[in-house]
Amino acid sequence: MKQLILKPGREKSLLRRHPWIFSGAVARVQGEPGMGDSVAVRAAGGEFLAWAAYSPASQIRARVWSWHEAERIDAALLHARLRQALAARERLLSAEASDAMRLVHGESDGLPGVIADRYGEVVVLQLLSAGAERWRAELTQCLRALTGCACVYERSDADVRELEGLPVKCGVLYGELPAAGVQLREHGLGYGVDVAAGHKTGFYLDQRDNRKRIGMLARGRDVLNCFCYSGGFTLNALAGGAKSVLSVDSSADALAQARDNLVRNALDAARAEWQEADVFKYLRVLRDQGRSYDLIVLDPPKFAPTAAFAEKAARGYKDINLLALKLLRPGGLLASFSCSGGISAELFQKILAGAALDAGVDAAIVGRFAAAADHPVLLSFPEGDYLKGLLVRRA
Ligand code: SAH
16 A cells, blocks of 8 residues: 555644645655655554655645545546546636636646647647656646647646656647647637747746726726736726837847737837836836836846745835836836745735835835736645736826
């Protein structure tokens, strides 16, 4: 019997249905489980707690597949979980909002380490844990059967795989990528998506509704969109009637995709300005030039993957938010995001408060942002609540 026996008292988080077992909680490993093998997790007294996937290299030593002793971890269970994940999204997202969707959001869908995003006929799969890796073939097969997609493409190249001791794996798992490329429509705008070389699975689906909201706020405003990637906020601002949009990103490929997306939507290129630059440096350039804006979006990459990086990340967030608040005209709006799991919503608000104080600016929160409905957050797994944003108005 492959099993993990916990130290006395360390079953508490599992009894609250938190799906991670940290290495420090494990007293003994029995039956020599291999990477990704299913193990029974037991309290010090022997009581069954869960079935979990064993990950010998990671601090997260096991991730829970099931809370029921009678369940078997096999292809049928994965199939049922995937079917539930798809069904859970049916009434949450209207077809006119988008033809692209996160189908599977890891732990929050009972599938730890499994991410699947659908872009039309293509499903992009990310396997981020030893357990997810173990079931690659079955997951591919089930996704194919349940979605009827033409292609399953793997993008298992996220940094967290390294913590699990897993190598990078990318490429087609089933079918072929469409020769004409991958596209999606979202809130009436079209985008090209580079599923092979773009960030994450190719597109930031979590910001879908926030992009729309920025579009609704943009009319007649001079907009600065920092960390613009493939132009999501930029396109929404232009479509929403922005007077001008300056978009900044350090990636030439992202900017090329963004420009292409602008053309794709026949939006007015004369109102759009693009800048390839490091935002940390470029905000200082804009300050020194005396530029100012009515609406600024800050959507940086993850600065703190875990709480251990929180302090350094906090300095980064404070720096860009302080500079952005200074560039805002009176009455202007700052939409500031953090997708760092290691920065809580409470800490993020404190960072903005500190930034406003040091910028010598009075500002108030007039809105809050979170990830879209296809990125659920299990109440028992607050770590899933990674994307947070504040809409702040300068007095
Ligand atoms: N807002 C985008 C997603 C942003 S992702 C959307 O809605 O799709 C973060 C982006 O920040 C990436 O495109 C990355 O290239 C860029 N980036 C990372 N570090 C940067 C830096 N220091 N300066 C400028 N851009 C940076």
